[in-house]
Amino acid sequence: MSDAGTLAVEIFDGERATKGYALNKLCYSFNEDANRKAFVADEDAYCERFNLTHGQRAAVKNRDVLGMLAEGGNVYYLAKLGGILGLSVQDLGALQTGMSVPDFKAKLQAYAER
């Protein structure tokens, strides 16, 4: 079982959904191809439309996945931003755990031995 600190990020509840609403709404908009293109064309202007908090904007700008989670981002929506940035869920996993992508993949593979 996780410790309380880890669970705080993992349990996406009302408090986190409230905190992350603008960021998640930005990411939800990426279901539309035109919106993905608008983000790529002018990231600042696109983010401006969604009233991100300063912390959310900084986390997006820095491609800081743990920062986005800390700001209330939910991974189901963040994955749509990951798609724009060309990041697979293994790339995201490596970024969040501080591992290289091959090491992260090896960690996944290692569960097969258990």
Add this chain to the structure above:
Amino acid sequence: MATLIGGLAVSHVPAIGNAIANKRQGEDYWRPFFDGLGPARDWIQAQKPDVAVVLYNDHGLNFFLDKMPTFAVGAAESYANADEGWGLPVLQPFKGDPAFSWRLIEALFAADFDLTTCQEMRVDHGFCIPLSLFWPDGPPPVATVPISFNTVQHPIPSAKRCHHLGETLGRAIEADPSDKRVVVIATGGLSHQLEGERAGFMNPEFDRLCLDKLVSDPKALTSYTGRELVGLAGSQGTEVLMWIAMSATMTHGRKLVHQNYHIPISNTAAAVLAIENA
């Protein structure tokens, strides 16, 4: 009266959709997963169901956090797939059966389930990939009833509530005045976690317990809270709730047809389960 043939459950990882689109089923990475589906696929195709009731979770295609129904049931002539933002090919719309949907909705409300009903409902990879796995040769030859479970935002429904929903749904199917042959398909799971410092977490011991109990005694899995499931199965592993509901629909008994468990598919412990209502 309608017949509940049995139940299927399978993981719905988006990468599976990419593997299908790019015809990679025979590659070393994918073969254990796709080969492991064979007996479940052969069984359901031989059973020739008319309707598939699909228990899945929407990942931000039809539902956003502005409105998040706990259980949403489709009652539409068809259900469109759409762009989810990461390049999966968009599939043809899936056929619905609104009259059958409404009879199930009436029966569930009669048992005090306050559902959200949807006459338009876009269906995402959580719905589409399992149908592509069980009917790989084209559009599935069944009408569908999508039932979306909220596993995105806590509080999520308890395992006990999902089990009760499944029991009620199974009885409603078998009490239906039509002569339809119906299969219930659960999608998602098993253990996986995409986010945070625990990204990449899986729990084969817990998954194997679930696979065993889903056949022998699904009620044994109903004591877990949503938070406990996150701890044990990972934050996206809560998708096992749909598997519990599927298992609970069986009105006669659970005869194991086939199961396969394979790690990893993407970041997920992937599994398939087929049980006959006998």
